[in-house]
Amino acid sequence: MNMFIPLNMHTETTFTNEVINPDLLPKYENVQLSRLHPDYWKIICINLLIFFALLGITIAALLWFVDEVKPNAKWIIPVYITLLVSAFLLFRVSFKKRGYAIRTHDVIYKSGIIAESTTIVPLNRIQHIELNEGLFSRIYKLGSLQLFTAGGQTGHIHISGIAIDEAKRIRDLLLNKLEQLENPSTELNPNE
Amino acid sequence: MNNDFSKPQRESAFGIIIMGAHTMLKIGKATFFLFVIAFVKMSGSSFTFLMLGIAAIIVFSLIFAYLWYLKFTFFLDKEKQEFVVNKGILNRDQVIIQLDKIQQVNINQNILQKMIGVYGLKIDTAGAHGEEVSIKAIDEISAYILKEHLLNGENTTITQREVEQDNDKAAAAPFLKLSSWTLLKVGLTSNYGQSLALLVAFFYTVIYEGRQLLDAFKIDKDEIQSTVTGMLTIVTVFILIACLLILLLIINLIRTSYKYFELEISEHSNTLLLSSGLIAKKNTLVSPDKVQITTYSQNYFQKKLNMLNMSLKQAHFGQSKKGHEMQGNTLEIPGCNAGERDELLKMILAKVPLKEKTFIPDWRFLNLPIFFKMVLPVSIFLIMAFNIPELKPYMSAAILYVMIGVFMIYISYRRHRISVSQDFIIKTSGIWDIANEIVVPNKIQAITTFQYPWHKGVDVGHLTLHTAAGQIHFKHGNYTEIKQLVNYWLYQVESRNENWM
Numbered sequence: 001m002n003m004f005i006p007l008n009m010h011t012e013t014t015f016t017n018e019v020i021n022p023d024l025l026p027k028y029e030n031v032q033l034s035r036l037h038p039d040y041w042k043i044i045c046i047n048l049l050i051f052f053a054l055l056g057i058t059i060a061a062l063l064w065f066v067d068e069v070k071p072n073a074k075w076i077i078p079v080y081i082t083l084l085v086s087a088f089l090l091f092r093v094s095f096k097k098r099g100y101a102i103r104t105h106d107v108i109y110k111s112g113i114i115a116e117s118t119t120i121v122p123l124n125r126i127q128h129i130e131l132n133e134g135l136f137s138r139i140y141k142l143g144s145l146q147l148f149t150a151g152g153q154t155g156h157i158h159i160s161g162i163a164i165d166e167a168k169r170i171r172d173l174l175l176n177k178l179e180q181l182e183n184p185s186t187e188l189n190p191n192e
Numbered sequence: 193m194n195n196d197f198s199k200p201q202r203e204s205a206f207g208i209i210i211m212g213a214h215t216m217l218k219i220g221k222a223t224f225f226l227f228v229i230a231f232v233k234m235s236g237s238s239f240t241f242l243m244l245g246i247a248a249i250i251v252f253s254l255i256f257a258y259l260w261y262l263k264f265t266f267f268l269d270k271e272k273q274e275f276v277v278n279k280g281i282l283n284r285d286q287v288i289i290q291l292d293k294i295q296q297v298n299i300n301q302n303i304l305q306k307m308i309g310v311y312g313l314k315i316d317t318a319g320a321h322g323e324e325v326s327i328k329a330i331d332e333i334s335a336y337i338l339k340e341h342l343l344n345g346e347n348t349t350i351t352q353r354e355v356e357q358d359n360d361k362a363a364a365a366p367f368l369k370l371s372s373w374t375l376l377k378v379g380l381t382s383n384y385g386q387s388l389a390l391l392v393a394f395f396y397t398v399i400y401e402g403r404q405l406l407d408a409f410k411i412d413k414d415e416i417q418s419t420v421t422g423m424l425t426i427v428t429v430f431i432l433i434a435c436l437l438i439l440l441l442i443i444n445l446i447r448t449s450y451k452y453f454e455l456e457i458s459e460h461s462n463t464l465l466l467s468s469g470l471i472a473k474k475n476t477l478v479s480p481d482k483v484q485i486t487t488y489s490q491n492y493f494q495k496k497l498n499m500l501n502m503s504l505k506q507a508h509f510g511q512s513k514k515g516h517e518m519q520g521n522t523l524e525i526p527g528c529n530a531g532e533r534d535e536l537l538k539m540i541l542a543k544v545p546l547k548e549k550t551f552i553p554d555w556r557f558l559n560l561p562i563f564f565k566m567v568l569p570v571s572i573f574l575i576m577a578f579n580i581p582e583l584k585p586y587m588s589a590a591i592l593y594v595m596i597g598v599f600m601i602y603i604s605y606r607r608h609r610i611s612v613s614q615d616f617i618i619k620t621s622g623i624w625d626i627a628n629e630i631v632v633p634n635k636i637q638a639i640t641t642f643q644y645p646w647h648k649g650v651d652v653g654h655l656t657l658h659t660a661a662g663q664i665h666f667k668h669g670n671y672t673e674i675k676q677l678v679n680y681w682l683y684q685v686e687s688r689n690e691n692w693m
Contacts, residue, residue, distance in 0.1 A: 025679045105686035117642030120678070122685045125637045125692070150507060150692070151637030155658030181689060 033099030039140040040161025143167040197268040207329030212257035299475040370455035378527040379445035484661035489627035507660035547611035557668040
């Protein structure tokens with residue numbers, strides 16, 4: 001994990017303002033990201049299968065009962081199969097690309113199928129934290145963590161597929177830090 | 193009315209009239225065309241029914257307003273630092289606002305309120321749903337004292353006299369005042385888009401409602417249509433367009449002067465006081481450190497006239513109702529000159545930001561817009577034109593479209609840049625109106641960087657800064673530089689732990 005160079009946070013009386021060398025700052029792009037739990041791929045598969053099963057049943061029913069649709073079967077079925085295969089491939093790629101890291105002062109989340117996007121939320125900007133467990137997630141003991149900022153819909157991080165114990169640990173850690181940030185009187189130790 | 197607001201109290205009794213009129217206006221607006229149609233179609237005997245209907249609406253509005261007045265109470269909870277409003281006729285609603293979450297307090301006066309001599313007070317919050325409280329009738333002194341309490345929280349032991357003195361001071365030294373001449377210039381040079389939208393909306397309603405009226409009058413529509421098409425020659429079309437343009441300018445002028453008449457900005461015990469308005473006077477109070485994005489913009493005409501438009505964006509939360517809420521949280525200050533702009537910037541940002549280190553986008557910035565806005569639509573058009581003979585004469589229009597389009601995209605590329613100094617981030621963009629958005633690194637909520645795989649080799653990437661008042665994008669920059677900037681901003685945000693609101 002990256003550490004920040006010592007700052008003048010608590011020594012208000014001896015305020016100094018040195019020139020910062022940007023090369024010495026911790027680099028977010030070099031942080032080793034944790035991958036999502038492998039079981040999360042199973043959940044993605046279950047969700048996709050349910051979706052495509054429902055879609056398939058609808059299409060089958062249409063093909064079976066509506067005479068006007070029947071002649072179109074020769075292109076509907078190949079399209080359905082291509083969609084199915086490409087959806088699985090895309091989600092596989094997206095699953096592989098997602099990763100997160102918790103630093104002393106911020107949370108990093110990387111995702112994206114084509115474009116790789118990295119979002120960083122500083123801890124002192126987090127408004128609230130949400131821990132969600134879905135039906136299938138509970139079976140595999142996974143959870144998803146959401147960090148909200150005042151930046152609205154776009155400025156929030158949603159990390160799905162973390163082992164629930166890990167997610168709870170992260171949540172408690174973050175809540176702890178938020179509390180410390182809000183009450184600076186309790187001594188803050190950044191190297192915990 | 194006692195002046196420390198510690199006990200629950202009702203608004204001024206005149207509020208019944210204001211609320212009643214408000215309800216009547218609402219019902220009236222909704223049923224206006226219904227009444228017109230009824231008026232046209234009805235026979236003599238039903239006139240009494242119509243009058244009865246109107247009377248019923250009036251009585252209903254007044255009863256509603258009276259009940260509203262009875263149930264609407266508000267008070268300040270000094271211990272918890274909260275402002276509490278109880279309201280609701282049938283259901284009981286309680287709105288609790290934490291004082292430090294209040295963004296701005298508006299003290300307004302519409303015509304009716306002016307006649308009666310009361311003020312309306314509105315509170316904009318940064319609450320999760322952007323809910324706001326509006327007190328419809330309150331006398332002037334109470335309004336200003338309440339405002340003082342709301343915006344300054346703890347340290348308020350202001351007596352009546354002090355407030356009056358404050359008002360005098362504010363009236364004495366506005367540091368920006370918009371003259372009618374400047375207002376004229378503003379009206380001629382800005383906000384064409386909004387006026388155009390207004391005009392279109394107006395014509396749409398006129399045509400839509402006009403049709404219903406025609407149906408009601410049983411007038412032959414075909415006859416009108418044939419006369420209209422008969423009038424349409426090339427000359428008349430040009431005259432019509434010219435008339436529309438002049439109309440647009442006039443609407444723009446009226447709108448601007450209605451909104452910004454006698455605009456004054458003054459500093460008022462560490463808050464900005466903006467007051468303007470022709471018929472309805474609007475006073476807005478903002479504390480400068482709650483402004484998230486400060487923008488100043490200028491187009492070619494305005495540059496020649498040495499004036500700028502400024503806007504101060506504050507935090508908006510929750511679902512914005514199609515731009516409504518966002519507009520409510522953006523304060524527009526048109527017609528400043530460079531000196532006044534610097535004065536305002538100094539007030540809000542403590543000093544005038546300088547563009548120190550400027551980053552420009554890569555030429556690949558041009559690729560996507562040229563492909564999606566030029567190549568794709570033009571090729572679709574050309575394919576259609578070659579197959580449909582009716583479209584062929586218009587093919588030269590495609591060339592014109594491409595020429596103008598490419599030129600505009602090139603200008604937007606030349607203007608798109610971001611300047612960074614230790615204390616400020618300035619994003620410049622625009623084609624006609626060149627806008628400079630200024631953000632203090634401290635107001636950043638989150639940062640996103642992203643890169644397309646085919647840009648990896650050439651080291652080009654994108655940057656988005658999320659603030660509580662919207663995003664700032666910088667596209668197709670040098671990715672190594674962007675990453676360095678992000679690390680620097682993160683350091684700034686995380687090391688200081690300053691309040692962003």
